[in-house]
Amino acid sequence: MWINSVMLHVGPFDETYAFKLIRGIPDDRFLLQWASPKYRFPLDMAQLMETLAKACGNDPGA
Numbered sequence: 001m002w003i004n005s006v007m008l009h010v011g012p013f014d015e016t017y018a019f020k021l022i023r024g025i026p027d028d029r030f031l032l033q034w035a036s037p038k039y040r041f042p043l044d045m046a047q048l049m050e051t052l053a054k055a056c057g058n059d060p061g062a
Contacts, residue, residue: 013052015045018045018048018049019045021043021048022042022043022044022045022048025041025042025043027041028040028041031043
């Protein structure tokens with residue numbers, strides 16, 4: 001049996017990846033399927049940066 005191998009690179013999430021992610025979300029259904037109801041379409045940098053700030057312990061609303 002042949003198994004295709006895929007190289008996966010995991011690194012810090014930064015603005016470069018954020019822009020790639022935003023461009024890859026075609027519609028609200030896709031966003032809901034792959035993210036969560038807390039995000040709204042169109043996904044934007046502000047939503048991602050808010051999540052990133054919370055993940056890094058820099059939540060201004062906490």
